[in-house]
Amino acid sequence: MRGPGDTTAAARTTPAGSKRAVSTRTRSIWLWQLVLAAAVVVIMLVITTLDRDRLTEPPLIVGATMLILISAAVMFIPWDRLSRDAVVAVPLVDTFAVGVMSQGGELRLEFLWCFPVAWIATHFPARWLGAAFALISAVILFEAVGAGATSSITLRFAIVVLCLAFLGVLFRQMSRRTTAMKSLLRSQADRTQRTLARVSAQQERATQMFDGVPIAIARVTPNGDLVSPNAAYLTLYGIDPDDPTQPPRTVDYESQRGRALSADERPVHRAARGEHLDGERGWVFDTTGQWRAVSVSTRPLPPVGDESPSTLLMVQDVTELTQERRGRENLAAVVSHELRTPITVMLGNVDLMRDDDNLTPEQTGRLDTIDRAAERMLALISSILTTDRDTSVPHEPVSLVSLLRESVTSFSAAARTRDQSLTLDIAGTFRLAGDAFRLRQLIDNILSNAVKYTPNGGTIRVAARTHDQQIEVSISDSGLGIAEEDIPHLFDDYFRAQEAVGSGLPGSGLGMGIAKAIAEAHGGTIRVESTVGRGTTVTITLPEDTA
Numbered sequence: 001m002r003g004p005g006d007t008t009a010a011a012r013t014t015p016a017g018s019k020r021a022v023s024t025r026t027r028s029i030w031l032w033q034l035v036l037a038a039a040v041v042v043i044m045l046v047i048t049t050l051d052r053d054r055l056t057e058p059p060l061i062v063g064a065t066m067l068i069l070i071s072a073a074v075m076f077i078p079w080d081r082l083s084r085d086a087v088v089a090v091p092l093v094d095t096f097a098v099g100v101m102s103q104g105g106e107l108r109l110e111f112l113w114c115f116p117v118a119w120i121a122t123h124f125p126a127r128w129l130g131a132a133f134a135l136i137s138a139v140i141l142f143e144a145v146g147a148g149a150t151s152s153i154t155l156r157f158a159i160v161v162l163c164l165a166f167l168g169v170l171f172r173q174m175s176r177r178t179t180a181m182k183s184l185l186r187s188q189a190d191r192t193q194r195t196l197a198r199v200s201a202q203q204e205r206a207t208q209m210f211d212g213v214p215i216a217i218a219r220v221t222p223n224g225d226l227v228s229p230n231a232a233y234l235t236l237y238g239i240d241p242d243d244p245t246q247p248p249r250t251v252d253y254e255s256q257r258g259r260a261l262s263a264d265e266r267p268v269h270r271a272a273r274g275e276h277l278d279g280e281r282g283w284v285f286d287t288t289g290q291w292r293a294v295s296v297s298t299r300p301l302p303p304v305g306d307e308s309p310s311t312l313l314m315v316q317d318v319t320e321l322t323q324e325r326r327g328r329e330n331l332a333a334v335v336s337h338e339l340r341t342p343i344t345v346m347l348g349n350v351d352l353m354r355d356d357d358n359l360t361p362e363q364t365g366r367l368d369t370i371d372r373a374a375e376r377m378l379a380l381i382s383s384i385l386t387t388d389r390d391t392s393v394p395h396e397p398v399s400l401v402s403l404l405r406e407s408v409t410s411f412s413a414a415a416r417t418r419d420q421s422l423t424l425d426i427a428g429t430f431r432l433a434g435d436a437f438r439l440r441q442l443i444d445n446i447l448s449n450a451v452k453y454t455p456n457g458g459t460i461r462v463a464a465r466t467h468d469q470q471i472e473v474s475i476s477d478s479g480l481g482i483a484e485e486d487i488p489h490l491f492d493d494y495f496r497a498q499e500a501v502g503s504g505l506p507g508s509g510l511g512m513g514i515a516k517a518i519a520e521a522h523g524g525t526i527r528v529e530s531t532v533g534r535g536t537t538v539t540i541t542l543p544e545d546t547a
Contacts, residue, residue, distance in 0.1 A: 063101030099139030454479035
């Protein structure tokens, strides 16, 4: 156990240039020795006061002088440089000095043996406690031999040794318990320190992850105080990281270059009031003089411990998305304008050709097909400008049979030129609600691919049926087929399967993605099954109108 005799207890020192500090070990040695010395001094003062004649007894004077000299020497010995065995010499010499003081007297100074015995029992191995008892026994026996062995001396010997033995055992057990308690406390302290270090590391890691999120996030209390804003929030609003209580240096606006929001209208104050925001758009004029489009959302946070409820404020910078959308709208406007002119010319020439009285019915039918296709193209161009702005689907009755027949008719000429067999198989009637124009676009996109990628002499079949209040439209072909690994990517923008690219046929890779978006907008699904070299089946599932 560690004590005043343990050489591993290093001395604690003050910084260089100052006096050497006293180690815990040295202070413990001083304490034990000075307590004994103080007791001896007090006893000598009492004897001087009450019975001065006893000061002439040589054993008393010699023993007391030895103890005082030992105590003085203890104060100057560098104990940190000595081993435990060297330290134990002090209580052993004290034991001998007490024995000298108690020789031939009636003052019962043997009680002073309690001090060195307690010292040895507390801080040193049991062998040294046995050595102390042996020394005490030798002193008592020496006195007994000099005075003549009597029963009283024998009894005194037994009582003194037994009392000191029990006292030594008691102190030793107390020392062990104290040491065990210190070890337990030290272990718990180390465990607590490791836990704190682990929690601190986890908190630091969570803070790093939190700061790595590109969305501005902060917790807002009902008083409007910001708690734990992340780096993105501090940067967006120009807040000093060292003092987040300071007001932001940015200005919130209702729209770009529009009206500035009042204090109560700013997102942080609305979050403090507990208002629910979900993707609400706004603008921030930041500290660099740039306009930032933001999307603001809030989520309530339940109280934790003694904390009151708060609100999680999330502000996402959507400037790039807004600029991209504006770019698409501008491009769509330009493209729509440029495409209208040639198509209008085409329709005008179709009308002029109809005025010819020599047209055969077949020619008139082909002109009607061109006219309908051109009108649909104009409708598509007009819808480009509103596609991003209005994604709702009208709930109007749709004749699916008419849509399928018209689509098949429009592709029949292309199929005949390639000697393809294009058939339509419709079983029953169908009740469908939605946008007829978009549904026709959906069917055309799939059928166009079937005609394009089916070789000459191939077969294409369009079928429709109902099952469990669901309408299934399948378009099958005996075309090139699609590799299994390409099927999950068919609906990605600009993606083309390996077989399509290898065929040398042109394509944009947008048709399937548009078809899927239209199907999902009508509450339906679209799936693809295909085998390379054998063909493809695309199945469109739409909910039947039960109203």
